[in-house]
Amino acid sequence: MSEIIAGFSKFTKEEKIDWLAKNYFPNPSETIATLEQYWNSNGDLQKLHDDFIENTITNFYLPFGVAPNFLINGKVYTIPMAIEESSVVAAASLVGKFWSTRGGFKTSVISTTKIGQVHFMFAGDKNTLENYFAKNKTELLAATASITKNMEKRGGGILDIVLVDKTEKLDNYYQLHVTFETKDSMGANFINSCLEAIAKKFENDDIEIVMSILSNYVPECLVRAEVSCKIAELGGDNPQRFAEKFYQAVQIAKVEPYRAVTHNKGIMNGIDAVVLATGNDFRAIEAGAHAYASRTGSYTSLSDCTIDDGIFKFWIEIPLALGTVGGLTALHPIAKLSLALMQQPSAKDLMQIIAAAGLAQNFAALRALTTKGIQHGHMKMHLQNILNQFDATDDEKQKVETFFKDKTVSHSAVAEKLKTIRKPKIQWIDFLNEELIREKLSQLEYTTKPVFGKMNAQQMIEHLSFVTQIANGTIKTGLYVSDEKTARRRPFLNSENELTQGFRPSFLSDEPMVEKFNSIAEAIDDLLQQIQNFTSYYTTNPKATIVHPFFGELNYQHWKKFQIKHFTHHFKQFNLL
Numbered sequence: 001m002s003e004i005i006a007g008f009s010k011f012t013k014e015e016k017i018d019w020l021a022k023n024y025f026p027n028p029s030e031t032i033a034t035l036e037q038y039w040n041s042n043g044d045l046q047k048l049h050d051d052f053i054e055n056t057i058t059n060f061y062l063p064f065g066v067a068p069n070f071l072i073n074g075k076v077y078t079i080p081m082a083i084e085e086s087s088v089v090a091a092a093s094l095v096g097k098f099w100s101t102r103g104g105f106k107t108s109v110i111s112t113t114k115i116g117q118v119h120f121m122f123a124g125d126k127n128t129l130e131n132y133f134a135k136n137k138t139e140l141l142a143a144t145a146s147i148t149k150n151m152e153k154r155g156g157g158i159l160d161i162v163l164v165d166k167t168e169k170l171d172n173y174y175q176l177h178v179t180f181e182t183k184d185s186m187g188a189n190f191i192n193s194c195l196e197a198i199a200k201k202f203e204n205d206d207i208e209i210v211m212s213i214l215s216n217y218v219p220e221c222l223v224r225a226e227v228s229c230k231i232a233e234l235g236g237d238n239p240q241r242f243a244e245k246f247y248q249a250v251q252i253a254k255v256e257p258y259r260a261v262t263h264n265k266g267i268m269n270g271i272d273a274v275v276l277a278t279g280n281d282f283r284a285i286e287a288g289a290h291a292y293a294s295r296t297g298s299y300t301s302l303s304d305c306t307i308d309d310g311i312f313k314f315w316i317e318i319p320l321a322l323g324t325v326g327g328l329t330a331l332h333p334i335a336k337l338s339l340a341l342m343q344q345p346s347a348k349d350l351m352q353i354i355a356a357a358g359l360a361q362n363f364a365a366l367r368a369l370t371t372k373g374i375q376h377g378h379m380k381m382h383l384q385n386i387l388n389q390f391d392a393t394d395d396e397k398q399k400v401e402t403f404f405k406d407k408t409v410s411h412s413a414v415a416e417k418l419k420t421i422r423k424p425k426i427q428w429i430d431f432l433n434e435e436l437i438r439e440k441l442s443q444l445e446y447t448t449k450p451v452f453g454k455m456n457a458q459q460m461i462e463h464l465s466f467v468t469q470i471a472n473g474t475i476k477t478g479l480y481v482s483d484e485k486t487a488r489r490r491p492f493l494n495s496e497n498e499l500t501q502g503f504r505p506s507f508l509s510d511e512p513m514v515e516k517f518n519s520i521a522e523a524i525d526d527l528l529q530q531i532q533n534f535t536s537y538y539t540t541n542p543k544a545t546i547v548h549p550f551f552g553e554l555n556y557q558h559w560k561k562f563q564i565k566h567f568t569h570h571f572k573q574f575n576l577l
Contacts, residue, residue: 067092071104080338081273091364102229107352113220118176143201156181184347186323216284225355226315245370253301270361279328279335431567461523472534486552499569
């Protein structure tokens with residue numbers, strides 16, 4: 001852990017990174033490499049990003065996607081979205097297309113007024129303060145003339161200044177409540193500059209200015225978005241039942257704050273993604289939206305629904321203070337690209353587009369919740385993230401996606417499926433490779449302990465020789481296996497399955513056979529001789545069949561498949577593979 005450092009902001013970016021890596025990370029070089037790999041290769045573009053904030057050390061990427069097919073007031077939009085949550089863009093895209101065939105989104109801007117306040121303390125007579133304010137109101141407006149000049153040319157500016165008495169809430173507390181129109185600019189810097197000029201002009205020996213700042217609560221900068229259609233047009237097996245459940249879900253969010261918070265978070269999934277993509281202030285939007293949801297004194301749903309007279313109607317009214325000029329929207333290349341993608345919308349247009357995105361996201365969430373459940377679709381989209389966590393290959397991804405096509409996705413289920421896919425391929429032993437067989441078996445000693453089973457090493461080798469003698473016709477078993485059993489058992493030979501530990505056909509005794517040879521070396525020589533006899537027999541008799549005591553009558557190819565499985569089984573018994 002490092003000590004307190006002085007002058008950090010004056011370090012170069014490289015010096016900051018070096019200090020952080022050495023003081024906070026066990027592998028500094030790896031940390032530095034990680035940070036540097038997110039730098040833009042274009043030096044000028046990286047410098048632009050570096051200057052956005054203080055102490056920049058690298059870039060933090062979010063996926064930038066698009067949701068097409070949004071029909072808004074008769075005009076088709078493709079909406080840019082920057083977000084890390086996997087299901088948001090997919091859900092918005094599906095809902096955009098869904099409503100494009102049902103009249104699309106109808107949106108309107110209700111108002112665009114923004115708020116700023118000068119907060120001050122005054123302990124004197126209220127009438128004196130009111131007279132002072134009335135006398136100086138014109139001067140307060142005049143104090144901002146140089147700031148508001150250009151904004152007024154665009155049709156904006158200060159709309160009004162009102163003196164507000166807040167002494168019932170806090171002793172001696174008053175404010176100047178200032179309303180603004182900022183047109184296509186979000187207007188934060190403009191509003192704050194005006195407020196500071198007003199405060200400086202208003203302050204006197206009896207008035208103590210505490211602070212001057214815009215408010216992110218903008219209940220009069222309001223936009224509405226709506227979708228509607230006949231209930232019968234909602235589709236599905238029972239559209240009336242769906243509409244009723246959907247309506248009830250909205251009513252629950254209106255009366256239950258615990259549900260309302262999550263309900264509104266779903267709305268903000270769609271809104272924040274577009275706000276981020278356009279370089280607007282998503283934190284201000286979030287704060288203002290949630291404050292608006294609490295305007296009645298109880299936190300409630302931002303959206304509403306009716307299902308009257310056979311018509312499904314779903315809408316949202318939400319405050320959105322946005323800009324399409326100035327700030328990051330004019331600097332960030334992707335923010336500029338986003339606005340171009342939406343055909344260079346005005347601030348009012350952008351309010352309507354973003355409200356539609358929020359409503360679409362809310363519709364998608366409620367439809368999922370009231371039908372298949374939220375996890376069904378969410379985890380399908382989250383599947384790619386899970387697969388990436390496990391570094392799945394393209395082939396593995398395809399296999400897992402196919403497997404979960406009609407199944408519920410969960411992290412544990414995906415992990416288990418990948419484990420199955422990645423299960424090491426069986427290393428089948430080539431029993432016809434005499435050199436390999438001798439090399440492997442020569443590793444054994446009489447005292448070598450088996451991984452499973454009762455046989456010692458020599459008994460295992462002699463057992464392989466015994467079965468090979470059956471296969472090459474040297475030993476006649478005189479056994480018969482019914483066609484019914486043969487039909488049931490023989491497909492195993494064509495599978496990739498192994499003989500299981502403990503497999504013992506009925507023709508074998510419970511105890512291992514007594515050793516026939518004096519040493520393991522002699523047993524190996526005999527086994528290799530029997531393998532040669534096996535090859536010779538079928539070379540001479542290519543169409544011959546010999547009865548296997550368990551699988552029935554087998555030809556050369558089937559005997560080969562069995563021998564591969566059998567040798568592999570016993571080589572694993574003594575850890576030779």
